Amino acid sequence: MLIVVALLLVAASATAAVAQRDPARQALVLSFMGVLLAALFTVLQAPDVGLSQLAVGSALTPLLIMLSVRKVRRRGRAKKETE
Amino acid sequence: MHVLPYLVAAYLFLTGCYGLATSRNLIHAVGCLAVCQSATYVLLLAVGYRDGGTAPVFSDIRPGSRPVVDPVVQALTLTDIVVGATVTALLLALVLQIAKRHGTVDPDELRELRG
Amino acid sequence: MNRLRLWLLAVGGAGLAVLLVAACLDLPDFGGDRHPYGDRAVHASLLRHTANTVASVNFDQRAYDTLGEMSILFAAVLGCVVLLRQARDEHRAPPEPAEVARPVRRYALLVLPVALVTGLYVIAHGQLSPGGGFQGGVVAATALHLLYLGADYGALERVRPLGLYETTDALAVSAYLVLGLAPVLAGTAFLANTLLPYGTFDTLSSGGTVPLLNAAIGMEVASAAVVLLAHFLDQAVEIEEEHGS
Amino acid sequence: MNGWNLAAAVLLGAGGTAALWGVTTGPPARRVIAQNMTTSAVCPALLLLSQGYGRPAYVDLALLLALLGPVGTLVFARLLSGDLSDGRPGAWGLTWTAAGAGTVVVTALCVAVGPGRALVKLLVTGALLIGGNVIASRALAGGFRGVRGG
Numbered sequence: 001m002l003i004v005v006a007l008l009l010v011a012a013s014a015t016a017a018v019a020q021r022d023p024a025r026q027a028l029v030l031s032f033m034g035v036l037l038a039a040l041f042t043v044l045q046a047p048d049v050g051l052s053q054l055a056v057g058s059a060l061t062p063l064l065i066m067l068s069v070r071k072v073r074r075r076g077r078a079k080k081e082t083e
Numbered sequence: 084m085h086v087l088p089y090l091v092a093a094y095l096f097l098t099g100c101y102g103l104a105t106s107r108n109l110i111h112a113v114g115c116l117a118v119c120q121s122a123t124y125v126l127l128l129a130v131g132y133r134d135g136g137t138a139p140v141f142s143d144i145r146p147g148s149r150p151v152v153d154p155v156v157q158a159l160t161l162t163d164i165v166v167g168a169t170v171t172a173l174l175l176a177l178v179l180q181i182a183k184r185h186g187t188v189d190p191d192e193l194r195e196l197r198g
Numbered sequence: 199m200n201r202l203r204l205w206l207l208a209v210g211g212a213g214l215a216v217l218l219v220a221a222c223l224d225l226p227d228f229g230g231d232r233h234p235y236g237d238r239a240v241h242a243s244l245l246r247h248t249a250n251t252v253a254s255v256n257f258d259q260r261a262y263d264t265l266g267e268m269s270i271l272f273a274a275v276l277g278c279v280v281l282l283r284q285a286r287d288e289h290r291a292p293p294e295p296a297e298v299a300r301p302v303r304r305y306a307l308l309v310l311p312v313a314l315v316t317g318l319y320v321i322a323h324g325q326l327s328p329g330g331g332f333q334g335g336v337v338a339a340t341a342l343h344l345l346y347l348g349a350d351y352g353a354l355e356r357v358r359p360l361g362l363y364e365t366t367d368a369l370a371v372s373a374y375l376v377l378g379l380a381p382v383l384a385g386t387a388f389l390a391n392t393l394l395p396y397g398t399f400d401t402l403s404s405g406g407t408v409p410l411l412n413a414a415i416g417m418e419v420a421s422a423a424v425v426l427l428a429h430f431l432d433q434a435v436e437i438e439e440e441h442g443s
Numbered sequence: 444m445n446g447w448n449l450a451a452a453v454l455l456g457a458g459g460t461a462a463l464w465g466v467t468t469g470p471p472a473r474r475v476i477a478q479n480m481t482t483s484a485v486c487p488a489l490l491l492l493s494q495g496y497g498r499p500a501y502v503d504l505a506l507l508l509a510l511l512g513p514v515g516t517l518v519f520a521r522l523l524s525g526d527l528s529d530g531r532p533g534a535w536g537l538t539w540t541a542a543g544a545g546t547v548v549v550t551a552l553c554v555a556v557g558p559g560r561a562l563v564k565l566l567v568t569g570a571l572l573i574g575g576n577v578i579a580s581r582a583l584a585g586g587f588r589g590v591r592g593g
Contacts, residue, residue: 002452002492007091009459014095014118018102020139021495022524023110028474030114031515032481033465036114037121039455039485042492044150045138047328048252051215051320052164053160054507055336056553058482059515061168062458063119063343065433066522067427068110068175069144072182078439087227089222093349104207106346131236134229139240139251142327142400143500146244151251153236154243158255162267165419167331169274176281179433183285191200302517305578312571313510320503333507340511347517349470 008042027065034058088129095122109178109188113171120167124160131156200299213287217342222228222265247396250403253325257411261389264411266292272371276420279364290437291361296350306348313341318412320418335419350437363421370418377410447495451488454544458484458492471526475519475583476534482512483541483576488550494552498559506568513575520582527583538580542573 013033020026034057041050096117102115131153137144139151182188183198226232243254256264284290298306317338324330345354378389386392397404462484465477486508493501520527549569556562 002448002455003106003451003580004087005086005459006454007125008120009455009463009496010089011094013463014098014121016463018098018510019120020467021107023108023114024526025471025474026111026114030117030477030517032096032462032478033118033121034483035481035512036459036556037124038508039459039488041128042123042489042501042504044132045136045500046157046497047129047140047504048136048162048250048330049124049157049160050504051099051166051328051333052161052336052385054504054511055333055340056164056168058508058511059340059518060336060427061171062515063340063427063518064175064430065110065114066518068179069432070522071179071430071434072110072188074158074434075182075186075439079115083157085227086222086225088369089225089244090219090230091339093215093222094219094220095413097211099213101207101211104203106467122432130225132229133233133236134300137496137498138328138500139236140328140500141244141249141251142323143498146240146406150231151236151240154237154239154251154255155260157252158260159263160330161252161254162422164262165336166267166270166274168336169271169278169422169426173274173277173281175430176278180281183439257511299582301578302582305513305574306517309510309514309571310573312567313514316506320507328503337507337511344514347514347521357520 001044003040006043007037008035010040023065023069026070027062030065031058034061034064088125088132092122092126092129094196095119095125107189107191109181109190110175112190113174113178117171118175123134124164124174127160128155199424215327218360233307240255244399247399247403248408249326249400250324250328250330252328253412257325257326257408257415258391259393260305261378261411264415265378265389268374268415269370271418271422272367275367275425278426278429282433287374288437288439290432290436292389293351293435295352298348298350303348306344310341310344312349313344314338317341317420320373321413322402322409324416326400326402330419331415332419333415338416338420340425342424346431351431354431357423358428360425363424363428365393365441366417367421367425370414373414374411374418375435376415378406445493445495451495453496454491454548455588458488463539470524472583475516475523475527476529476537476580478519479513479516479576479579480537480541482508482516483545483572483578484553486512486568486572487545489547490552490565496557502561502564506564509568509572509575509590510574513579515581517582520579531587534580534584538577545569545576550592565587 019028037051082083099115099119106112133152136150136152139154239255240251243251248254320329321331321334330369380388382388391406394406396406462477462481466474486505489505
């Protein structure tokens with residue numbers, strides 16, 4: 001039952017992650033999905049994989065995406081100022 | 084229940100592909116690719132699962148006292164996750180470079196630019 | 199054009215979905231009892247006194263695969279460094295110092311050493327409990343960036359000599375290769391786990407070369423993540439384009 | 444399935460669904476709060492699972508999540524500070540509920556494991572979980588007011 005709960009939540013969050021068209025909001029959903037995937041891996045008896053997913057999914061990937069978003073936004077702002 | 088995890092993996096992959104194909108922002112597309120990647124993790128771990136099994140880590144249980152799940156697929160997945168993250172970083176670096184050269188991250192606008 | 203693309207996607211996606219579902223229905227049942235590779239891997243790992251079978255598969259039985267993974271990691275980081283370098287038409291503007299609420303600053307400074315120690319613990323116990331170089335390296339690298347969250351980018355830059363991390367990254371890769379070549383010189387196969395005694399089961403020094411390869415990977419992943427994040431932070435916070443030129 | 448696993452399933456199902464709903468709808472500020480709540484729902488669930496499966500080694504996962512979850516939230520609080528500036532809801536009711544749930548779970552597990560090394564690890568995890576959760580909530584509720592550049 002635990003496996004079914006975790007699987008359905010992961011599927012739902014994946015749908016949500018694809019449906020969010022704004023990258024900053026998508027990063028939030030992706031970080032949520034990363035933590036849920038870690039829970040799913042624990043339930044599937046793979047703690048090593050869960051640790052890997054937690055380390056990457058909860059802080060590293062969101063940080064990378066948010067930094068890219070910030071860079072792209074900043075250049076958009078700079079371009080408007082010069083025009 | 085017998086095939087649900089496999090079906091979820093297939094669903095994750097197809098959803099990610101849909102997002103990739105309809106994305107209007109390259110950073111969003113990289114996020115969708117991450118969803119596609121997670122499909123492989125779910126599929127691999129589902130293949131290695133054994134009912135009533137536990138993790139093949141013997142620091143806190145006696146070897147042989149409980150059935151264990153397949154460690155080979157776990158090792159594959161574990162390295163895949165970290166390498167996948169750096170590949171995501173590489174793609175994001177490419178996106179930043181595109182933004183710098185062309186001033187946009189919308190794939191459709193990029194196609195128009197190329198003419 | 200867009201309509202056509204959507205139709206193509208729908209047809210292709212539907213076809214792929216049908217094939218995938220058919221394949222899923224034909225796979226062995228989820229949770230089945232037949233795992234011949236897994237059983238043999240567990241057996242081999244116990245023979246070599248490695249408590250964490252997953253670490254044994256990664257750094258002993260399939261250490262050659264890990265070498266491949268490591269080169270992908272190295273190449274990806276190299277690509278990022280090249281793509282995100284400071285171009286000629288860009289200049290660095292030191293960011294304004296950020297004001298961070300005092301509780302957040304205290305929390306970050308308090309958790310930083312805890313996270314660093316946890317990262318090292320996860321690397322060091324890789325062959326015993328869940329964990330290993332891949333996971334612990336990322337944790338240790340993330341820990342360092344608490345300085346950015348708790349203070350500002352200037353503070354992080356002061357304690358992060360980037361050249362050192364780039365060198366460490368390369369050194370760790372070569373350490374893995376040297377550890378792999380050592381058995382060849384001794385007359386066995388590349389990356390064979392035959393040089394060191396297997397030690398006592400469930401102690402830090404068990405598993406032969408597994409802890410050493412594990413530590414090399416930990417160093418590599420940690421410095422790779424630091425270098426990656428450094429270049430992204432540079433781009434997002436410091437580097438600006440020249441205007442009006 | 445034993446009681447621990449059942450509790451974990453309930454926590455994961457209820458907390459996960461609520462957090463998913465919060466993270467996909469509403470203004471950015473509420474989404475980040477929901478992202479913070481993910482940590483406080485999943486981390487106790489991981490602790491319960493470790494007890495339910497009889498594997499003390501699984502506690503490492505909860506420890507890592509308690510460490511890195513708030514870090515992720517702080518990343519969003521820092522880099523989304525522009526979007527978050529309008530109307531910062533405190534959500535103190537939710538924060539203290541989550542902290543209370545974390546305390547209950549950690550206390551119950553402490554009683555179950557008894558004294559020893561595992562107990563120390565549990566207590567560290569609990570302290571990090573509750574401290575991180577409260578601090579991250581506070582940062583979201585205006586702790587970063589006045590941040591520029593950086």
